Amino acid sequence: MTTQGEIVIEPMMRELSEYIAGALARPLPPEVVEKAEHHILDTLAAIAVGTRLKPGKVGLEVMRSEGGRPDCTVGFTDARAPVVHASFAVGMIAGAGETDDSHYLARMHPGCAIVPPILATAELLDRSGEDFLRAVVLGYDIGCRLTMALDEALLDNAFHSPHSIGGLFGGTAGCAALRSFDAQHVRYALSYAVQQTAGVTCWMRDPEHCEKAFVFGGNPARNAANAALLVACGFTGGSDPFHGQHNFFDCMSPNPDRAEMVRGLGRDYEIMRAMIKKWTVGSPIQPALDSSQALLKEYRFAPDDIVAIDAILPDKETKIISNRHMPEICLQHLVALMLVDGDVTLESSHDYERMKDPRVLAVREKITLVPNAEMTRTPPPRQARIEIRLKDGRTIAHHTPATRGTPDNPMAREEVETKAIRLMTPIVGEAVTAKVIDAMRNLPSIRVRDLTAIMSGSDALVKAA
Incomplete structure (x- = not known):
C-alpha cells in the first residue's frame, strides 16, 4: 500500500x-x-x-x-x-x-x-x-x-x-x-x-x-x-x-x-x-429484424398471408422492448414494420405516425413475444428466432444466432462507412460526409481540430446560434 x-x-x-x-x-x-x-x-x-x-x-x-x-x-x-x-x-x-x-x-x-x-x-x-x-x-x-x-x-x-x-x-x-x-x-x-x-x-x-x-x-x-x-x-x-x-x-x-x-x-x-448497430433501433431488437427480413427474402410472402408470428428472444431483454411507446425500441411494432415495408430505415423506425398505420397494426396484432430463458443462458447474447405461420399451412422460421455488428459477427470497415454515409448524407451532405470518413481513416495522423473544422464548416446544416 x-x-x-x-x-x-x-x-x-x-x-x-x-x-x-x-x-x-x-x-x-x-x-x-x-x-x-x-x-x-x-x-x-x-x-x-x-x-x-x-x-x-x-x-x-x-x-x-x-x-x-x-x-x-x-x-x-x-x-x-x-x-x-x-x-x-x-x-x-x-x-x-x-x-x-x-x-x-x-x-x-x-x-x-x-x-x-x-x-x-x-x-x-x-x-x-x-x-x-x-x-x-x-x-x-x-x-x-x-x-x-x-x-x-x-x-x-x-x-x-x-x-x-x-x-x-x-x-x-x-x-x-x-x-x-x-x-x-x-x-x-x-x-x-x-x-x-x-x-x-x-x-x-x-x-x-x-x-x-x-x-x-x-x-x-x-x-x-x-x-x-x-x-x-x-x-x-x-x-x-x-x-x-x-x-x-x-x-x-x-x-x-x-x-x-x-x-x-x-x-x-x-x-x-462493443456492438455497432446494423439497424437504427434498440440493440435487443436487431436479431429479430435480421430474421424477419431473411424470411421475407426467402419466402416472399405478403402481410395478408400471415396468420401468427412468434418472436422468441432472450428473456432478460424482453421487458425493455415489449410494447413500448417509442417506436424505435418497440419490438412488436418494428417486426410488423419490417414485414409490411420489407425494410426498416432511420425515418420509419423513428416515425410515431407509423405506429398508427392500419397495415402495421394489423400485423402487430398477430405478434407474440416469447421470452426464452435458454437463449439468455446460451451465448451469444444478441440472438432471436422468428416463427411465422402462413395461411397456406406452412410454418417458416429463421434463427439469427449473432446479429451483424456484434463481437461474434463484426462489421467490416466498408459496412460501418456505408451506414455512416446512409445516415449522414441526408443531413450534412455528401461533401462533409466524405471528409469525415476520410478523417476517420487517417485519425492518428491528424489534429482533432482538423476533424471539428469539418464538422462545423460552412456546410454545417443545423443553425444553432
Missing part, C-alpha cells in the same frame, strides 16, 4: 489511476485502432442524426440558454460553447435516437456518453487524433469495466441505470488523460465523478426519448467533462473513492468485484466487445 497523508490508496486504485495517467503514451494494437475508428465514426453518424430529433434539439436549446465562451464545436452545427456545455449538448444529440453503439456485458451505450466529452476536451486542448483515439479506447475500458464490477442484480433491483454510470466514469478517465493528469489528479477526477453519479431507470416511462438521451448521453457527458475541469482548475478531493469508509462501490453494491476494474488492462480492450 501507499499513503497520501493518512489516507490509504489501495493497490487496485493505484494501478487504475496510474494506468489512466499513462494511457496516451501507450501504443494500441492495430485491430484496436481500427475498431476505435469504427466506433468514433458510428458515434459521429449518431451525432449528425440527432441534430434533427427532439432530444438533440432541446439539448441545443439548453446549451444556447447558458451562453459562455465559444471554446468547442457542438456537433454538426454552427454553434460553439464551453467544454462542459458542448459535452452536454453533443451527448444529448448522440443519444437522441437509436443509432449509437452498445456494450452488452456492460449494459450501456458507451459512444454517446464517452465520445462527446473526450472530443470537446481534445479540441479545447488542441490534441492529436491519436491522443483522441487512445482516450476513447481508455474511456470504453474504464466505463465498461465499472458497470461490470457492480452487482448486476443490484442494478436491476435498485433501478440504477448503468448507461449513465459507466459513461460518466469512461468519459472522466478519457478527459483526465487528455488533460495530462498524474495519478493523484486522476483519483481526484474519479472522486468528482463519484459525486456526480446519477441515473434511475424511470427514464423508461418517457415516451419521447428526451429523458433517455439525458441519462444515456447528455448527463454523463456533461459530468465527465466537468469532473476533469474541476480538477484542472485546482479542485482536490478524496484520493481513493473506490475503497475505505463510505466509498462508491459499497454505496452502489453489496457484492462488487473491484478487481474487474483492472482486469486485463492494456491487453483486453472493451471496445472490441
Whole structure:
C-alpha cells in the first residue's frame, strides 16, 4: 500500500489511476485502432442524426440558454460553447435516437456518453487524433469495466441505470488523460465523478426519448467533462473513492468485484466487445429484424398471408422492448414494420405516425413475444428466432444466432462507412460526409481540430446560434 497523508490508496486504485495517467503514451494494437475508428465514426453518424430529433434539439436549446465562451464545436452545427456545455449538448444529440453503439456485458451505450466529452476536451486542448483515439479506447475500458464490477442484480433491483454510470466514469478517465493528469489528479477526477453519479431507470416511462438521451448521453457527458475541469482548475478531493469508509462501490453494491476494474488492462480492450448497430433501433431488437427480413427474402410472402408470428428472444431483454411507446425500441411494432415495408430505415423506425398505420397494426396484432430463458443462458447474447405461420399451412422460421455488428459477427470497415454515409448524407451532405470518413481513416495522423473544422464548416446544416 501507499499513503497520501493518512489516507490509504489501495493497490487496485493505484494501478487504475496510474494506468489512466499513462494511457496516451501507450501504443494500441492495430485491430484496436481500427475498431476505435469504427466506433468514433458510428458515434459521429449518431451525432449528425440527432441534430434533427427532439432530444438533440432541446439539448441545443439548453446549451444556447447558458451562453459562455465559444471554446468547442457542438456537433454538426454552427454553434460553439464551453467544454462542459458542448459535452452536454453533443451527448444529448448522440443519444437522441437509436443509432449509437452498445456494450452488452456492460449494459450501456458507451459512444454517446464517452465520445462527446473526450472530443470537446481534445479540441479545447488542441490534441492529436491519436491522443483522441487512445482516450476513447481508455474511456470504453474504464466505463465498461465499472458497470461490470457492480452487482448486476443490484442494478436491476435498485433501478440504477448503468448507461449513465459507466459513461460518466469512461468519459472522466478519457478527459483526465487528455488533460495530462498524474495519478493523484486522476483519483481526484474519479472522486468528482463519484459525486456526480446519477441515473434511475424511470427514464423508461418517457415516451419521447428526451429523458433517455439525458441519462444515456447528455448527463454523463456533461459530468465527465466537468469532473476533469474541476480538477484542472485546482479542485482536490478524496484520493481513493473506490475503497475505505463510505466509498462508491459499497454505496452502489453489496457484492462488487473491484478487481474487474483492472482486469486485463492494456491487453483486453472493451471496445472490441462493443456492438455497432446494423439497424437504427434498440440493440435487443436487431436479431429479430435480421430474421424477419431473411424470411421475407426467402419466402416472399405478403402481410395478408400471415396468420401468427412468434418472436422468441432472450428473456432478460424482453421487458425493455415489449410494447413500448417509442417506436424505435418497440419490438412488436418494428417486426410488423419490417414485414409490411420489407425494410426498416432511420425515418420509419423513428416515425410515431407509423405506429398508427392500419397495415402495421394489423400485423402487430398477430405478434407474440416469447421470452426464452435458454437463449439468455446460451451465448451469444444478441440472438432471436422468428416463427411465422402462413395461411397456406406452412410454418417458416429463421434463427439469427449473432446479429451483424456484434463481437461474434463484426462489421467490416466498408459496412460501418456505408451506414455512416446512409445516415449522414441526408443531413450534412455528401461533401462533409466524405471528409469525415476520410478523417476517420487517417485519425492518428491528424489534429482533432482538423476533424471539428469539418464538422462545423460552412456546410454545417443545423443553425444553432
